[in-house]
Amino acid sequence: MAHYRGTIGILTGGGDVPGLNPAIRAVTFRALREGYRVLGIRRGWAGLVDLVPDPTVDYSDHVLVLNEDIVNRAGRTGGTFIHTSRTRPSHLPKESVPEHLRTRYQEETNDVTDAVLENLEFLGIDYLIPIGGDDTLSYAQRLAEEGIKVVAIPKTMDNDVPGTDYCIGFSTCVTRTIELTHTLRTTAGSHERLLVIEVFGRYAGFTAMLPTMAGAANRCVIPEKPFSMEHLTELLVADRNRHPSKYAVVLVSEGAQMLEDSSMSFEGVEKDQYGHRKLGGIGDRVAAQLKHLSSRFNCGQRINVVNQRLGYLVRCGNPDAIDSIVPMAYGNLALDLILSDQTGRLVSLHNGCYDSVPLDVVTSTKKVVDINRHYQPERLRPKYETFKEQPLFIMTSDL
Structure with a gap:
């Protein structure tokens, strides 16, 4: 033995x-x-x-x-x-x-x-x-x-x-999010639409922040800061109308909350043993509101929306x-x-x-994301400054 x-x-x-x-x-x-x-x-x-x-x-x-x-x-x-x-x-x-x-x-x-x-x-x-x-x-x-x-x-x-x-798991998730967002651009651009992509992130917005910082999206909304749908719509419509192909992209963390309706979006009522209900659906709500509100900021013309939840596509497959x-x-x-x-x-x-x-x-x-250091709530996007001596993925866990 x-x-x-x-x-x-x-x-x-x-x-x-x-x-x-x-x-x-x-x-x-x-x-x-x-x-x-x-x-x-x-x-x-x-x-x-x-x-x-x-x-x-x-x-x-x-x-x-x-x-x-x-x-x-x-x-x-x-x-x-x-x-x-x-x-x-x-x-x-x-x-x-x-x-x-x-x-x-x-x-x-x-x-x-x-x-x-x-x-x-x-x-x-x-x-x-x-x-x-x-x-x-x-x-x-x-x-x-x-x-x-x-x-x-x-x-x-x-x-x-x-x-x-x-x-x-984080790097592969960010890599896949960037790849899939760029892939979906062809449909959004072909139809001159707004593109809403829901990503993981119950309490922390890192998986929306880093792809946006890397250029995958125009805007992102994250759990750490409730957002106004009217403000998001105004920004995205302006982004779209400036773009030669007439489209714009927003990444939405699954735990993000609207100022107008602060409830989180859940798939059902069942909780796991850690007390969590399965999140999902905020992307659908954002997409519906963008479609409804877009005419206010687009000379009365409604803009249609492409809406995609990435889900397990960013957590499966090889590292x-x-x-x-x-x-x-x-x-x-x-x-x-x-x-x-x-x-x-x-x-x-x-x-x-x-x-x-x-x-x-x-x-x-x-x-969670340090809003003061890394996020611009008024612009609904990351801050592109103070990178000196920051770690590879920018947002740290300071103790």
Whole structure:
């Protein structure tokens, strides 16, 4: 029987993004070479909830022993081959409690952390590396407080995990948004229309700001600053009428809110275990209002609208260069921390340098666009100034 230096568990939680598999690959390669065994926990926190801690029970559906061959095949691809979920063990609905725990947890909402801790002990996990956004990592912080040795890796297309300038998935999202926006221009220009594109961004507008800054759109509206539909319409109509092909583009964050109607736009009433309803529909509302209001600013002539929600097109498929390189560095940085037994940490990028910060940053602060530094509310576009000594993606997570 092989003797290991220890066992490292790795999991991915929340939405999929390109770059997760390269991160898993980097962790696994380095860990194996340092003498560790690596377990991939399937479906995020769900794998540690659903596992039956009994050596006579097959738990391969919840845990996968990782080796170089497995992670090599997956490492060039998008998504997460160990799968993901939005399970929150501290707030598990009664209907989600697995059968073997139902006599133990019978409330409408249950904190099954004791069962998670038992499963971590059963698997012999010495260090846990969760990869996720602030929801997934907030539960990682809970486990750290319970004594589990956690080193976390930030992942989210919205780039809104506090404590780091960069989260895995953001660059590919921005790249795809720019590409798809430029692709849609041909239709908008052909019909001389306004183009409304809804992008991800529940609380933070980075995924609308950076493509706009890169020239993909004339204007953007973001969650951090409610906007006036009349003002947006006036600006876009003027942009359109100045353009030789008579069209203009606005990027709309899914969490953006109108001054005239400040309610957020949701697809339905159902909430996930982190209390979030699925956003979607603000682009439809903006498009309808632009069509309705446009004649006021266009000599009485209505302007039609092309309306597109990018959705999963920006989070599927293979990672770009940055989302191949940064996950490699983050995975190795996580092993550096483990080798020096520095836990309760979040690997990070700050002003172009790799580092780590205390994990509790994910529960103690929020990361959003600094309106004063980076956004012009009166122009509904980013500020194009003060770039000296700014990081690659301009908008930082200052601590």
